[in-house]
Amino acid sequence: MTALLEDVKEKDKYKRLHDVIDAYKDKPGALIPVMNEAQEIFGYLPFEVQKEISEGLNVPLTKVYGIATFYSRFTLHPAGKYRIGVCLGTACYVKGSSLILDKIKEKLGIDVNETTPDGKFSIDSTRCLGCCGLAPVMMINNDVYGKLSPDDVDKILEKYK
Amino acid sequence: MPFYRSHVLICGGTGCTSNNSDAVAEKFKEELKKHGLEEEIQIVRTGCFGLCELGPVVIVYPEGVFYNKIKPEYVPDLVEEHLLKGRIVKKYVYGETIEEGGKFLPLEETKFFKNQLRIALRNCGVINPEDIEEYIAMDGYKALGKVLTEMTPQDVIDIVKKSGLRGRGGAGFPTGLKWQFTHDAKGTQKYVVCNADEGDPGAFMDRSILEGDPHSVIEAMAIAAYAVGANYGYIYVRAEYPMAVKRLTIAIGQARQYGLLGKNIFGSGFDFDVEIRLGAGAFVCGEETALMNSVMGLRGEPRPRPPFPANSGVWDSPTLLNNVETYANIPPIILNGPEWFSSIGTEKSKGTKVFALGGKINNTGLVEIPMGTTLREIIYDIGGGIPNGKEFKAVQTGGPSGGCITRENLDTPIDYDSLINIGTIMGSGGMIVMDEDNCMVDIAKFFLEFTVDESCGKCPPCRIGMKRMLEILNKITSGNGEEEDIERLEELGNFIKSAALCGLGQTAPNPVLSTLKYFRDEYEAHIKDKKCPAGVCQALIQYYVDSEKCHGCARPLCVKNCPTGAISGVPKSPYSINQEICTKCGACMESCPFNAIYKK
Numbered sequence: 001m002t003a004l005l006e007d008v009k010e011k012d013k014y015k016r017l018h019d020v021i022d023a024y025k026d027k028p029g030a031l032i033p034v035m036n037e038a039q040e041i042f043g044y045l046p047f048e049v050q051k052e053i054s055e056g057l058n059v060p061l062t063k064v065y066g067i068a069t070f071y072s073r074f075t076l077h078p079a080g081k082y083r084i085g086v087c088l089g090t091a092c093y094v095k096g097s098s099l100i101l102d103k104i105k106e107k108l109g110i111d112v113n114e115t116t117p118d119g120k121f122s123i124d125s126t127r128c129l130g131c132c133g134l135a136p137v138m139m140i141n142n143d144v145y146g147k148l149s150p151d152d153v154d155k156i157l158e159k160y161k
Numbered sequence: 162m163p164f165y166r167s168h169v170l171i172c173g174g175t176g177c178t179s180n181n182s183d184a185v186a187e188k189f190k191e192e193l194k195k196h197g198l199e200e201e202i203q204i205v206r207t208g209c210f211g212l213c214e215l216g217p218v219v220i221v222y223p224e225g226v227f228y229n230k231i232k233p234e235y236v237p238d239l240v241e242e243h244l245l246k247g248r249i250v251k252k253y254v255y256g257e258t259i260e261e262g263g264k265f266l267p268l269e270e271t272k273f274f275k276n277q278l279r280i281a282l283r284n285c286g287v288i289n290p291e292d293i294e295e296y297i298a299m300d301g302y303k304a305l306g307k308v309l310t311e312m313t314p315q316d317v318i319d320i321v322k323k324s325g326l327r328g329r330g331g332a333g334f335p336t337g338l339k340w341q342f343t344h345d346a347k348g349t350q351k352y353v354v355c356n357a358d359e360g361d362p363g364a365f366m367d368r369s370i371l372e373g374d375p376h377s378v379i380e381a382m383a384i385a386a387y388a389v390g391a392n393y394g395y396i397y398v399r400a401e402y403p404m405a406v407k408r409l410t411i412a413i414g415q416a417r418q419y420g421l422l423g424k425n426i427f428g429s430g431f432d433f434d435v436e437i438r439l440g441a442g443a444f445v446c447g448e449e450t451a452l453m454n455s456v457m458g459l460r461g462e463p464r465p466r467p468p469f470p471a472n473s474g475v476w477d478s479p480t481l482l483n484n485v486e487t488y489a490n491i492p493p494i495i496l497n498g499p500e501w502f503s504s505i506g507t508e509k510s511k512g513t514k515v516f517a518l519g520g521k522i523n524n525t526g527l528v529e530i531p532m533g534t535t536l537r538e539i540i541y542d543i544g545g546g547i548p549n550g551k552e553f554k555a556v557q558t559g560g561p562s563g564g565c566i567t568r569e570n571l572d573t574p575i576d577y578d579s580l581i582n583i584g585t586i587m588g589s590g591g592m593i594v595m596d597e598d599n600c601m602v603d604i605a606k607f608f609l610e611f612t613v614d615e616s617c618g619k620c621p622p623c624r625i626g627m628k629r630m631l632e633i634l635n636k637i638t639s640g641n642g643e644e645e646d647i648e649r650l651e652e653l654g655n656f657i658k659s660a661a662l663c664g665l666g667q668t669a670p671n672p673v674l675s676t677l678k679y680f681r682d683e684y685e686a687h688i689k690d691k692k693c694p695a696g697v698c699q700a701l702i703q704y705y706v707d708s709e710k711c712h713g714c715a716r717p718l719c720v721k722n723c724p725t726g727a728i729s730g731v732p733k734s735p736y737s738i739n740q741e742i743c744t745k746c747g748a749c750m751e752s753c754p755f756n757a758i759y760k761k
Contacts, residue, residue: 090557090593094520128365130175131175133216144180
C-alpha cells in the first residue's frame with residue numbers, strides 16, 4: 001500500500017515537472033527557472049530529473065549537469081527531513097558561528113552537505129541569512145534560532161528527534 | 162477611506178520575522194478585536210526598520226513611541242494600557258527614547274536616527290510594502306509620471322548625471338554615464354536589469370529595500386528604461402531571499418493592475434514590463450557579465466570586457482545594469498532635483514549610503530548616512546559602540562573584496578575615494594565590527610575560504626592562485642608558518658589582483674593584503690612565536706587552569722566534560738591540564754562555574 005502511494009506521489013511530481021517545462025518551453029533563458037522549480041518539487045535534482053529537463057527543453061544533458069553543479073543552491077543528493085543551515089556569513093562568523101557548526105557536526109556525526117543515515121538531519125553551511133542582528137544564527141527548515149551559544153545546540157536538536 | 166486614530170507599525174522584515182513578529186501581529190489583531198478597536202486602530206506590517214538588534218519592533222503613531230523586543234505575551238498589556246487608556250507602557254519602550262525625568266524623545270531624535278538621512282530607505286519601516294496605494298501616497302510613481310509626460314530621455318539622463326549619483330553596488334561608477342552609454346548604443350531592442358544578487362555576506366540593504374519598498378525599484382527601472390530606450394527589464398534576485406521575491410511579485414502584479422507597468426503607461430505611448438529571475442546561489446553572479454549569463458540561463462561565468470553591457474549585454478543587446486540601492490535613489494532625485502541630491506555628501510561622492518552594521522556592535526542593523534560621515538560617528542554615535550566593554554579593533558568593509566579600517570583611520574570621512582586611499586572599498590555596504598577577541602589572520606582566512614569556494618574556476622589566477630594563498634594561511638594558523646610566507650602572500654596577492662579576469666578575482670586578495678598592512682604583527686606572532694594573540698586559532702592556543710580561581714571541586718565538571726581525560730588532580734587543590742592529551746576543544750572552559758580555565 002505504501003509502495004503504491006509512493007509511486008502515485010512520484011508520478012504526480014513528474015506531472016508537475018512536465019507542466020513547468022511546458023510553461024517555460026518557449027521562453028528564452030528558461031533552464032535555470034525550470035531547474036529551480038524542479039528542485040522545489042523533488043527536493044533535489046536526481047539524474048532522471050535532469051534528463052527529463054534536458055529532453056523537455058531540448059538542451060544537452062551536459063549543460064543541465066553543468067548548471068546543477070555550478071550553483072550552490074542545486075543539490076544532487078536528497079536532503080534530510082530537517083535541514084540545518086548554520087549561517088557562516090561574516091557577522092555570524094565573528095560572533096563564533098563556526099563553533100556552533102562544529103558542535104552540530106559532532107552531535108550528528110556528519111559533515112556539511114551530508115545527511116544522517118536515518119535521513120532525518122542534513123547540514124548546510126549558509127552564507128548570510130540576512131538577520132545579522134540575531135548573530136550567530138541557524139535555521140532548521142523554516143525555524144530561525146538566533147543569538148546561539150554552543151550550549152544551546154543539544155536542546156534545539158532534541159526538539160526534532 | 163476609514164480614518165484611524167492610531168497606527169501600529171509592526172516590522173515584517175527578515176530580522177524581526179525571524180524573531181517572531183508575525184505572532185506579535187496576530188496577537189495585536191486578536192486583542193484589538195477583543196476590545197472592539199479594529200475600526201479605530203490600524204495595524205501596518207512594514208518592511209525593515211533598521212534596528213534589527215531590538216526586534217521585534219513595534220512603533221505606535223501618532224505619538225511615535227518605539228517599543229522594542231516585543232513578545233506576543235506583552236501585547237494584551239500594550240493594547241489595554243496604550244491603545245485603550247492612552248498610557249505609554251514604559252517598560253517596553255526603547256531606553257534611548259526616554260530622557261531623564263521620563264520625557265519621551267521622538268524616535269527621530271535618538272542617536273541611532275539623528276545622524277541618519279534616509280533617502281534609499283525612505284519608505285522602509287514606514288509603509289506596507291504589499292500595498293501599492295501606500296507607496297503612491299508617499300509620492301510613489303509621481304517621478305515616473307513626471308518623466309513620461311514632461312521630459313525627454315536625454316533630460317532624464319542629464320538629471321542623473323548632474324546629481325552625481327554613483328553605483329551603489331560597490332564600484333561607484335557614475336550612474337548617469339552608464340545611462341548615457343546605454344542610451345547611445347546602437348540597437349533596437351534594449352534591456353534594463355536590476356542587480357539584486359546581494360552575495361556579500363553581512364550586507365542586507367538590498368534585501369531590505371526589496372522587502373520594505375519594492376515599488377521604488379520598479380518605478381526607477383521604468384524611468385531608466387525610458388531614458389535608455391528599453392522596454393523590458395529583469396530583476397535578478399537571490400533565491401535565498403524568499404520574502405523579497407514574494408513582495409516583488411506582489412508589487413509587479415499591482416503595478417500592472419494600476420497600469421504602471423505594461424502598455425502605454427500614463428498614456429505616453431511608452432511600454433515597459435519586468436520579470437524576476439532567480440539566482441541560484443553563486444557569489445560571482447554579482448559581477449555584471451556573470452549575472453547576464455545567468456539571466457540567460459547559463460552558468461554564471463564572467464567574460465572579458467569590452468564589449469561592455471551597455472553595448473552588448475543580455476541576449477547581446479545593449480543593457481543597463483544597476484544595483485537595487487542605486488535604483489532606489491532615482492525617484493527622489495527626479496522629484497527633488499539634482500541640486501538637492503548633490504548638496505548632500507562630499508565633493509566626489511554625492512548622496513547617502515546604506516550600511517549594514519554587524520558583528521561586535523550594540524545597534525546591529527541598517528543605517529543610511531550622508532557620504533562624508535566618519536566611521537567614528539557610525540560606530541559610536543549611531544551604532545552605540547562595542548558591547549561588553551571590549552576594545553575596538555577594526556571594521557571590515559566591502560566583504561570578501563574589501564579590507565579593514567583600523568582605529569587610526571576612524572576619523573576618515575566615508576566616501577568612495579577616501580576608503581580606497583586607506584586600502585579598502587565601499588563595496589555594497591557591509592560593515593562588520595571586530596573587537597580584541599577577533600584574530601585578523603583568521604578573518605582573512607574566512608574571506609579566502611569564501612572566495613575559493615565561490616571562484617567560478619574560469620581563470621587560473623583566481624582558481625589556482627587563491628587556493629595557494631589559502632593553503633599558506635592554513636599553514637600559518639596551524640603553527641607551521643615560515644617567515645617567507647608573508648612575502649609569498651603579498652607577491653601572490655598582487656599578482657592575482659592584476660591578472661584575474663573579473664571583479665571577484667581582482668579583489669579577492671584584498672582581505673589578506675589589507676590585514677597584512679595593518680596587522681602584520683599578528684601574522685608575525687603566528688609565524689615566529691607560534692601564538693595567536695586573540696586566542697582564536699585552535700592549533701596555537703593552550704588551555705590552562707588558573708590555580709588561584711580553581712576551587713578544586715569534589716565533582717569537577719571540567720574533568721567530567723573533558724573528552725580525552727586530560728584533566729587530573731585531587732579535590733581541594735587546583736586541577737591541571739595535560740597539554741599532550743588536550744585536544745583544545747574548550748569543553749572544560751565552558752563548563753567551569755568559576756571561570757578558572759583560560760586559554761592563551
